[in-house]
Amino acid sequence: MASRKTRRKNxxxxxxxxxxxxxxxxxxxxxxxxxxxxxxxxxxxxTITVSSGDVSQDITPFSxxxxxxxxxxxxxxxxxxxxxxxxxxxxxxxVSDHDWSLLKIYDDPAANDQSFFGANxxxxxxxxxxxxxxxxxxxxxPRLVVAEVTSVLIxxxxxGVETPYTVTWSVSAK
Numbered sequence: 001m002a003s004r005k006t007r008r009k010n011x012x013x014x015x016x017x018x019x020x021x022x023x024x025x026x027x028x029x030x031x032x033x034x035x036x037x038x039x040x041x042x043x044x045x046x047t048i049t050v051s052s053g054d055v056s057q058d059i060t061p062f063s064x065x066x067x068x069x070x071x072x073x074x075x076x077x078x079x080x081x082x083x084x085x086x087x088x089x090x091x092x093x094x095v096s097d098h099d100w101s102l103l104k105i106y107d108d109p110a111a112n113d114q115s116f117f118g119a120n121x122x123x124x125x126x127x128x129x130x131x132x133x134x135x136x137x138x139x140x141x142p143r144l145v146v147a148e149v150t151s152v153l154i155x156x157x158x159x160g161v162e163t164p165y166t167v168t169w170s171v172s173a174k
Contacts (some may be wrong), residue, residue, distance in 0.1 A: 040094055043153040043165045049090040050147070050171050052081045052129075062148070062170035064155070064164055081144055081173040085129040089149060089171075094125045100151035108142035110134040129173065144173040 057079055060096040065071035081087045091100060102115045102125050111134050115125065130141040149169045157163045 016042070040154070043155040043167045045093060046094050046153065046167065047150055048092065048095065048169045050079055050161045051090075052079050052085055052090045052173075055079060057171075059169050059171055061167050063166075063168045065166045066157065067166065067167075076146070076170045076172050078172045078174045081129040083130040083143055085145065087129065087147055087171070087173060088125040089125045089127065089147060090151060091123055091125075091151075093123075094153065095149070096120060098151050098153065100149060102127070103146075103148040103150070104144065105146040106131060106142035107145050108134060108138075108140075111142035125148065146170060146172050 007117055032121070044061055044064045050057050050059055057077060059077055060074065062076055063071050063073045079087065089102065096117075097119055099119055100117050102117070104113045104115075104127050106112055111131050127144060127147050130143045133139065133141060147170070151167055152164050153167050154162055155165045
């Protein structure tokens with residue numbers, strides 16, 4: 001039979017272990033709660049990256065619109081895209097972890113196209129500088145005019161309340 005001193009020592013060790021486990025669990029829960037609730041960037045500060053050849057640009061939003069509220073539109077930046085080249089669009093995690101779409105507008109409206117991406121499905125998309133003619137009798141390849149990325153992001157309104165914003169980034173090809 002264990003002595004009283006040994007039993008007391010074992011009890012202290014067991015209680016110390018239980019306290020340590022409780023502290024670790026509570027710290028883990030607190031960290032996870034903070035991690036899940038930390039604020040993300042405001043939609044108007046999120047940029048996408050576009051590149052063609054050796055040229056790369058960070059693009060700020062063309063428009064950031066709260067549903068049902070008129071919004072301002074910003075300048076549309078340009079990037080040179082060869083007719084045989086490609087425009088590469090890279091979106092950050094703040095966009096790729098939501099549904100997002102890519103609208104491709106060509107100088108022939110029949111060639112326009114739109115792609116949709118689900119959450120965490122893609123972080124990059126490539127757009128051709130020109131596409132095959134849509135009409136069989138036409139030899140001219142439609143050239144890329146504009147590419148637009150659109151997503152819904154959560155931001156804060158003037159009162160500091162979280163609200164959804166439709167954010168569009170636009171770049172023109174020259």
